[in-house]
Amino acid sequence: MSRIGKLPVPIPHPGVVVDLKDDIVRIKGPLGELSQQLSPRINLELNQDQILLKRVSESKQDKAMHGLYRSLINNMIIGVNQGFTKELELVGVGYRATAQGQILEMTLGFSHNIVMELPLEIKLETKAEKGKNPLIILRSYDKQLIGMVAAKIRSFRKPEPYKGKGVRYVGEYIRRKAGKSA
Numbered sequence: 001m002s003r004i005g006k007l008p009v010p011i012p013h014p015g016v017v018v019d020l021k022d023d024i025v026r027i028k029g030p031l032g033e034l035s036q037q038l039s040p041r042i043n044l045e046l047n048q049d050q051i052l053l054k055r056v057s058e059s060k061q062d063k064a065m066h067g068l069y070r071s072l073i074n075n076m077i078i079g080v081n082q083g084f085t086k087e088l089e090l091v092g093v094g095y096r097a098t099a100q101g102q103i104l105e106m107t108l109g110f111s112h113n114i115v116m117e118l119p120l121e122i123k124l125e126t127k128a129e130k131g132k133n134p135l136i137i138l139r140s141y142d143k144q145l146i147g148m149v150a151a152k153i154r155s156f157r158k159p160e161p162y163k164g165k166g167v168r169y170v171g172e173y174i175r176r177k178a179g180k181s182a
Contacts, residue, residue: 005066008050009074012081018051020044025073029080031141032121036072039065079141086150089133092157092165097136099126104136108157108167116153121145135170 011018019026023038038044041062045052053070055062078084090097096107104124106114118124123139136153140146150169159166161177168174 003067005053005055005063005070007070008052009070009077010050011048011077013049016077016081018046018077020046025076027073027076027080029077029141031080031083034076034080034142036069036076038069041065042069075143079143083139083141084143084146086138086146087170088136088138088150088153088167089170090136090167091133091159095134095157095165095167096128097126097134099124099136104153106136106153106156106167109165114156118149119145122149136167 016027016029019028023040024035025038025044026033026035041056042065043054043056045054051073053066053073055066090106090108092109094107094109098105102118102120102122102124104116104118104126106116108114118138121140121142122145125137125139127135127137138146138150154167154169157166159168159172159174161175162179164174164176
């Protein structure tokens with residue numbers, strides 16, 4: 001049995017409602033509402049305080065789907081209850097970020113500024129303190145969406161291995177290379 005798939009998904013009682021209809025799981029919480037289409041090969045049992053997922057057969061595909069759907073549902077419940085946060089830092093001289101509503105404007109050393117409009121599900125905040133790298137803070141209840149947006153922002157200027165300049169996640173380790181030896 002799948003190690004991840006066999007674990008029950010706990011449902012926090014205050015404010016989180018789980019609904020199953022026609023192989024679509026809808027989870028509503030204090031931060032928002034998410035839904036996920038389930039495979040017909042995965043059965044979902046809804047109890048008072050937990051969700052159990054069972055697979056139809058022992059095929060390799062069903063085993064993979066078992067763990068996948070358990071993780072997706074767990075992330076949905078955590079998201080609508082607590083939410084997720086991603087922090088990116090801009091490392092480099094003159095690198096800046098400003099936020100006006102859902103529009104993020106970044107100066108990353110190109111001849112032009114990069115302007116990106118974020119989805120409404122994501123809350124955007126920027127911090128710029130003297131002596132520290134500027135930060136972009138993203139908050140959302142949808143883990144997939146926040147991961148995609150953070151990866152897109154990072155792709156504008158990936159960290160380079162010689163000086164470490166670029167956009168990176170807070171706490172991300174960048175393997176450094178030695179420069180030219182004279």
